[in-house]
Amino acid sequence: MTTDRKAAEREARQKLILQGALTVFKEKGLEGAKIDEIARVSGFGKATLYYYFSSKEEIFNALLLHGWLQLWRELEETIEGGDSPRRTFISMLKKIAEVVNADRPLYEFLFFVPRSYSSEEIEKAEWKQYQTRLYRVLLELIEAGIEKNQFPQMNPDLVLKALGGLFHGLVFWGKDNQIVSEDLIEEMLDNMLKSN
Amino acid sequence: MTTDRKAAEREARQKLILQGALTVFKEKGLEGAKIDEIARVSGFGKATLYYYFSSKEEIFNALLLHGWLQLWRELEETIEGGDSPRRTFISMLKKIAEVVNADRPLYEFLFFVPRSYSSEEIEKAEWKQYQTRLYRVLLELIEAGIEKNQFPQMNPDLVLKALGGLFHGLVFWGKDNQIVSEDLIEEMLDNMLKSN
DNA sequence: CTATTATTCGACCGTTCGTTCGAATAATCG
DNA sequence: CGATTATTCGAACGAACGGTCGAATAATAG
Numbered sequence A, B: 001m002t003t004d005r006k007a008a009e010r011e012a013r014q015k016l017i018l019q020g021a022l023t024v025f026k027e028k029g030l031e032g033a034k035i036d037e038i039a040r041v042s043g044f045g046k047a048t049l050y051y052y053f054s055s056k057e058e059i060f061n062a063l064l065l066h067g068w069l070q071l072w073r074e075l076e077e078t079i080e081g082g083d084s085p086r087r088t089f090i091s092m093l094k095k096i097a098e099v100v101n102a103d104r105p106l107y108e109f110l111f112f113v114p115r116s117y118s119s120e121e122i123e124k125a126e127w128k129q130y131q132t133r134l135y136r137v138l139l140e141l142i143e144a145g146i147e148k149n150q151f152p153q154m155n156p157d158l159v160l161k162a163l164g165g166l167f168h169g170l171v172f173w174g175k176d177n178q179i180v181s182e183d184l185i186e187e188m189l190d191n192m193l194k195s196n
Numbered sequence C: 001c002t003a004t005t006a007t008t009c010g011a012c013c014g015t016t017c018g019t020t021c022g023a024a025t026a027a028t029c030g
Numbered sequence D: 001c002g003a004t005t006a007t008t009c010g011a012a013c014g015a016a017c018g019g020t021c022g023a024a025t026a027a028t029a030g
Helices: A003-032 A035-042 A046-052 A056-080 A085-102 A104-116 A128-147 A156-172 A182-193 B003-032 B035-042 B046-052 B056-080 B085-102 B104-116 B128-147 B156-172 B182-193
Strands: none
Touching: A003 A035, A003 A046, A003 A056, A003 A104, A003 B003, A035 A046, A056 A085, A056 A104, A056 A128, A085 A104, A085 A128, A085 A156, A085 A182, A104 A156, A128 A156, A156 A182, A156 B156, A156 B182, A182 B156, A182 B182, B003 B035, B003 B046, B003 B056, B003 B104, B035 B046, B056 B085, B056 B104, B056 B128, B085 B104, B085 B128, B085 B156, B085 B182, B104 B156, B128 B156, B156 B182
């Protein structure tokens, strides 16, 4: 069967397009990114893009879905690990940082951009559920951890906001290049959660 | 002289336009906001907007400048207060939260949107310097505070990223309506900085 | 080889949108 | 009052852009 190779080639070309799209999206945002430029950067003609994707928004969503699937794949084993809530929580953030640092352009895009474009279309996108699921898992860990006195005795939602924001700030803020190691994240979290 | 009244009226009309622009920008972002809609919402004809502002981007920048000036005006007395670095730092964040909560639409816009549109035009905008200045003041407080053992003994940049992110998460994340009180912010910070 | 299918692409289309024009109206002045 | 200036606005302009078309080329099949 040639069908396998054909499918693989098709997928490879899609990946090339997504790669080009990412660099343009990152630089210009969703609306600022022009199809013509994405085509130019990925090295295809404009019409060819539409041979592989049916619209600009589909490219956008495919990119995010790709990132979330990859992130989630890496997280699953950590979640199943059966550590204490606090250890699992910290391990998850470390793992996320690791994944992020392995492909910053993609994940900066993934964690920043969607906040700015909350059209109804996007609300229903497939990748959205993974975002929601991640939030829920982290929240449940905090709830369980509070019971065991491993987190500050406060409203779990607040604790998640605070620690999530802290993580976000550590990993994503600042002049590009300087990435924060997973160990530093662990140290910071342990430091700040110490007294409880 | 009627000149004063004229100028005041002109400014009042500009404020109306900015107010309308804010609601549209917030809902649609910079590119998604259409001049026609801003005109409709502010209750002026489209061409009238151009009688008061020379371009869409000028409206955008005027809006942000307005917000930063107001925020900075409120912050200045806190900075001059002469409290300890740690107290001043916490007071500043509390004050920022207060200002934000007093006009959430404006400040959610102000703190979120610019991250998505980093064109070179925006880099040079007048409001940018206030953002930079705020960052520097907070960093200096942390540096001074670390010396006095009032903050974790870590790289000041990292501490600012962590605490800034934490603050950002507390104040801006989550389902809209629920605002976080300044006292909660203080409690959270004091809690997490306790052990040092 | 020819026939059929898959892929590529620049030119083109229709729409949208920021901006400008020119005329109409209101305010101010002498 | 008339004359001059300030303000308002919808209509029209032109550029930009997402998406489509149809022809050309490459790959595969028989």
